[in-house]
Amino acid sequence: MITARPARPEDAETIARMARALSIADGGRPSRFSAESFRRDGFGANAAFSTVVAELDGAAVGYAIYYPGYDTDSATRGVYLADLYVDETYRRKGVGRALLAGLAAEARADSARWMFWSVLERNRGARR
Numbered sequence: 001m002i003t004a005r006p007a008r009p010e011d012a013e014t015i016a017r018m019a020r021a022l023s024i025a026d027g028g029r030p031s032r033f034s035a036e037s038f039r040r041d042g043f044g045a046n047a048a049f050s051t052v053v054a055e056l057d058g059a060a061v062g063y064a065i066y067y068p069g070y071d072t073d074s075a076t077r078g079v080y081l082a083d084l085y086v087d088e089t090y091r092r093k094g095v096g097r098a099l100l101a102g103l104a105a106e107a108r109a110d111s112a113r114w115m116f117w118s119v120l121e122r123n124r125g126a127r128r
Contacts (some may be wrong), residue, residue, distance in 0.1 A: 002095055004102025007051035007063065014060045014077040015051060022085040027122040044054035049082060054095045064099040069111040069116065075102070079107045081117035 007015060012035035023031040041048040042065075054062040067084040070076070079102065086095040108117060 001032075001056075002093070002098040003055050003114065004052050004098045004105075005055065006106065007037050007042065007053045009043055011051070011053055011060060011063075014038075014103040015053070015065075018060075018063055018085050018087065019065075019083060021096075022083055025085075026120055028120075048073075050106065052099055052106060054086070054089060054099045054102070056093075061090040062095045062099050062102045066103055066115075068110070068112070071114065073111070077110065078112045078114035078116060079103070079110075080100050081115060084117070 012059045016031075016033055017037050019031045019033040023029060038051075042051055049067040052066075054066045055061050055118050061109055063083065064081060064085075066079045066081050069078045069080045071078060084096065084099060086099070104115065
């Protein structure tokens with residue numbers, strides 16, 4: 001069973017590893033995002049982002065990083081999805097859906113009405 005939960009500081013090494021894999025998978029250079037930057041910027045009163053982790057049989061197999069946004073046209077809160085990653089072995093098993101559902105639940109709890117995301121042009125697999 002796949003579960004989605006808010007990330008914890010102890011997820012830092014795993015999330016940083018997956019972030020590096022995401023950067024390489026979408027055709028970029030390895031990410032400079034580290035366990036230290038995850039802990040520094042992803043927690044506390046002034047966190048720059050939030051993270052949802054997908055687990056299967058107790059192991060983290062994917063993550064989604066997002067941050068808050070606001071739309072003046074509709075006067076509504078929302079979230080911008082920055083990263084969505086699933087370990088290659090676990091793709092096409094519902095992990096991505098579980099991450100998006102977990103992110104949507106967290107966002108709704110914070111009064112978000114919309115979610116925005118885009119795909120890098122170089123990420124051919126995601127664009128398909």
